[in-house]
Amino acid sequence: MNRKLVIGDIHGGLKALKQVLERVNVSKNDTLIFLGDYVDGWSESPQVLDFLITLKQRQKCIFIRGNHDDLLMSYLKTNTFSEEWFNHGGKSTVDSYEEIDLQTKQTHISFLESLEPYYLDDENKLFIHAGFTNLKGVDFEYFKPLFYWDRTLWEMALALDEKISFKSELYPNRLKLYKEIYIGHTPTTKINKTIPINKACVWNIDSGAAFTGPLTILDVETKEYWQSDALPSLYPNEKGRN
Template sequence: MRTLVIGDIHGALHALTQVLERANIQPDDFLIFLGDYADGWSQTPEVLDFLIDYQQKHRCLLLRGNHDALCYDFLLGKPMDTLWRLHGGKATELAYQHVTTERRTAHLNFLDSLQNYHLDSQNRLFVHAGFSNLRGIAYEHFEEMFYWDRTLWELAQSTTLSPTNPLYPKRLSLYQHIYIGHTPTTRLGTDKPLSFNGVTNVDTGAAFKGRITIMDIDTATYWQSDPVFTLYPNEQGRNQ
């Protein structure tokens, strides 16, 4: 049995189905989707339809990303600001113009069912973004941090201290390993997963000029889609 983590998708169904095929998903695989299914490319409704069906056929755990929370608010009819539209929301808005009420309701129910984090029996943490409380996820005061925080990834990149040093950041010593998405590795010049100080980031820039990534956490083997923008040649994604 493999435990597979799947990075940010951002409305790119073509890339998602491609990378799932390349990873050769087996019936006993356990798939942990790290969130951000919505916003960016034009197929957010289709991605949500796919995941709703897929979790009925495979062993899946689906986490909440910040764009999933934003999409949920949009589907509820809450006023959305210009910033959301500039960061992928416009494609979602357009995609839902002709989606039925029944289908919207199914998507709302799906987005509401997403989990904020998963901690497994080996003390490995899976979360879209991070957490801010020095004592860990059980003590987090603001659940939005699980899908909005960027400081955990910045901390993991920046510290050069040894884990045995008393000044080693406490957040980095609480868990056996942490798997996140949220902040594209393309910001660091690569479309491959990156690891620093026990934190592995598998958001490989699917919303921009990068790819969707699936990683086997026990072997660190990974599979990737083609660069997503090549699968949507008439769209911008979040490349605004």
């Protein structure tokens, strides 16, 4: 069995990550594609990065950059941060790094620097944290941070009238470029769901682990998915992201 498994936003929830990987029963032949936002929210952001670095040594993993990963990298390099980041998950991460030694921080910086902007497989399936805006696709994106900040791709997929034909001139060009697009970034809890949601060719795997939802892993081929317990139940003394 050679599965391709895509994993939603973790946000410092190491307990959830370990739990859902156990439920999937990952084999050494599986490919794990992480959609980013490994940190910020729950209290174990450094431990999540340690776990992922070790996991890559025994498993084929693809790690995509999320906006929170980019913000953490900036903090670790400069020891400065914006108030907005601090108030939206960054505080727990800043607190969790207080007891982390310099060598480990340098290892984490190297890992964060190595994250991929996106991954396009040999079946023309795109894996990206947030989205893109260029009508010709990711290779032509003029502002690369959109890969981990854009929300318009998902908003467009949600708003698309299902009666509009794929061949119609009204059908969005961005949704014609790739066979499937897998994203995180905007939790499905925003539409009162805690499962992966498919709209047009877009699959949103962020089931709200940063807030009140579980962490999700989905089999790209079969669309079977597995979930952890809801994160507040795994971290009962914490609030997660605000």
